[in-house]
Amino acid sequence: GSELPTIKEYVDNVIETNGESELFGVAKDKNVIFISAESLQTFVINNTVNGQEVTPFLNRLIEDEDTYYFENFYHQTEQGKTSDSEFLTENSLYPLPRGAVFYTHAQNDYYALPEMLGNEGYHTTVFHANNDSFYNRDQMYPSLGFDHFYDVDAYEVNDYNSVGWGLKDKPFFEQSMKYLTTLTEPYYAKFITLTNHFPFELDEMDKSIERYDSNSNTLNNYFPTVRYMDESIEEFFQMLKDSGIYDKSIIIIMGDHYGISSNHNKAMSMYLEKDEITPYDHVQLQRVPLFIHIPGHGKGEARSTISGQIDLKPTILSLLGIEHKDDIYFGNDLFVDDRKDYIALRNGDVITNDYIYTNDSCYDFTSGEVLEEADTCFELSETVKKELEYSDSIIYGDLFRFFDSR
Ligand code: GP9
Ligand code: MN
Numbered sequence: 001g002s003e004l005p006t007i008k009e010y011v012d013n014v015i016e017t018n019g020e021s022e023l024f025g026v027a028k029d030k031n032v033i034f035i036s037a038e039s040l041q042t043f044v045i046n047n048t049v050n051g052q053e054v055t056p057f058l059n060r061l062i063e064d065e066d067t068y069y070f071e072n073f074y075h076q077t078e079q080g081k082t083s084d085s086e087f088l089t090e091n092s093l094y095p096l097p098r099g100a101v102f103y104t105h106a107q108n109d110y111y112a113l114p115e116m117l118g119n120e121g122y123h124t125t126v127f128h129a130n131n132d133s134f135y136n137r138d139q140m141y142p143s144l145g146f147d148h149f150y151d152v153d154a155y156e157v158n159d160y161n162s163v164g165w166g167l168k169d170k171p172f173f174e175q176s177m178k179y180l181t182t183l184t185e186p187y188y189a190k191f192i193t194l195t196n197h198f199p200f201e202l203d204e205m206d207k208s209i210e211r212y213d214s215n216s217n218t219l220n221n222y223f224p225t226v227r228y229m230d231e232s233i234e235e236f237f238q239m240l241k242d243s244g245i246y247d248k249s250i251i252i253i254m255g256d257h258y259g260i261s262s263n264h265n266k267a268m269s270m271y272l273e274k275d276e277i278t279p280y281d282h283v284q285l286q287r288v289p290l291f292i293h294i295p296g297h298g299k300g301e302a303r304s305t306i307s308g309q310i311d312l313k314p315t316i317l318s319l320l321g322i323e324h325k326d327d328i329y330f331g332n333d334l335f336v337d338d339r340k341d342y343i344a345l346r347n348g349d350v351i352t353n354d355y356i357y358t359n360d361s362c363y364d365f366t367s368g369e370v371l372e373e374a375d376t377c378f379e380l381s382e383t384v385k386k387e388l389e390y391s392d393s394i395i396y397g398d399l400f401r402f403f404d405s406r
Helices: 004-015 056-063 081-091 113-119 134-144 169-180 217-242 262-271 279-284 309-319 375-396
Strands: 031-037 067-070 123-127 148-150 187-192 249-255 290-293 342-344 350-352 355-358 361-364
Touching (some): 004 375, 031 217, 056 290, 081 113, 081 187, 081 309, 113 123, 113 134, 113 309, 123 169, 169 187, 169 217, 249 309, 279 355, 279 361, 342 375, 350 375, 355 375
Parallel strands (some): 031 187, 031 249, 123 148, 123 187
Antiparallel strands (some): 249 290, 342 350, 350 355, 355 361
């Protein structure tokens, strides 16, 4: 545990914010409904395919005065994909550079969001129609402090209501309602969708829009399954309203990671009407949508804050009015002004308001031009290396064992 004080000092000096959050306590004692939207990327938001909107519901949600939408929000996952995004969200720690921390370090001590919310009287639960051992979730969720996991056994799955990886998102949300309506309030309930998963299979009857037409079937199929997920979330909102849950809750929707890898850059450049996908464009394609919807709030807006999955834990705690000064974490409340002004991707890439560091080069954030004079950009990439190493040390050394959460 000898490294812990050094890391804590770094967190106090570099990460910890001072100013009051604009939204501290705004959702005190409310339920938190978190939707992890499989493979949802920002490039489809407010975009069209064959002249049709891809995500009409989510686009309308951005305009809703109860919604904060973050357009410069990045996934920070590596090989652990969905599980990495869960790890980031619950801990505000980085996932590991290789493998999935859900598999390799499930027995560690953590001081994760579900545990902290549990201490505040919240019931914490996950809904996901896959086997509980997938990604070792049956081991990891208790370590994170989740009270219960409604896995595939909680659902009725048959040939008619499943496709690709399993239960389709619409029946998934529908069947989840009977459990959700009986949970003790307040609760933190995480829903992990599945239909919009590579290779993006969808039954004809579930297709509301046509495929794209390019040399990549992956990209072509992506659009109709994204639309299906958009519709499933719309139906879920309606069910929340009909059951009276909506007014007692905040709803967060987050893309877990990219769905279209760089193997499909040729088709992607055609869709985006670009000559090529540059390293800069590649980083910008790592943006995933984040919606924070607070029913009755009335002050929501779209924001360009440079942000990432590492920021969710401090943000959710702050919305609920929970202090966590002694905690060790690497993100910031999204609603505080003096946030650290960069986001690190797991591979060491860095994004700020002014530039993007990737591929040993610095690019102008807005124009995507390579910057020749960029000392601060290169210096920051060194800070970020250290920050990633600190986070890794916590996991490799199981350092939360020595952490007194008071
Ligand atoms: C599996 C689901 C998908 O349960 O979360 O995982 P992914 O392949 O996206 O990491
Ligand atoms: Mn995923």
